[in-house]
Amino acid sequence: MNDFEFDTIIQKIASYSTYMLSGGVFLGEVMDWLNNNAAGVMALLAGATYLTNVYFQVRRRRDAIRARAIEQALIKDQVEAGLRNGTEH
Structure with a gap:
């Protein structure tokens, strides 16, 4: 070296x-x-956690409502198709 x-x-x-x-x-x-500044930081983290939870709850409810609407539309289509074919469900 x-x-x-x-x-x-x-x-x-x-x-x-x-x-x-x-x-x-x-x-x-x-x-x-x-x-x-531990108290302030924890308050910010708690607020962020709460808002994240609210966001996902709203999203889950909205998805459930959409799924129910799609399911009801499919059932309605099946019933209408059955009535056109002369059968009932």
Whole structure:
């Protein structure tokens, strides 16, 4: 290993350790902020969870209404087809 390769390795190690230290400091600051504002963050998460639940309930009800309408239309078509053919269902 020559001096150039050794210097490159040392520079990469220094660079990676600086990135890791910087990321650790950033994560520490984020965790400190979350610790100080935990109630607000939890309120936002609770609100987002509630709104997501409402969205999916409305969607499920709308899909059920559509399915019932399609089912009733199919039954109506079958009855009308049976009446045209002279049979009843």
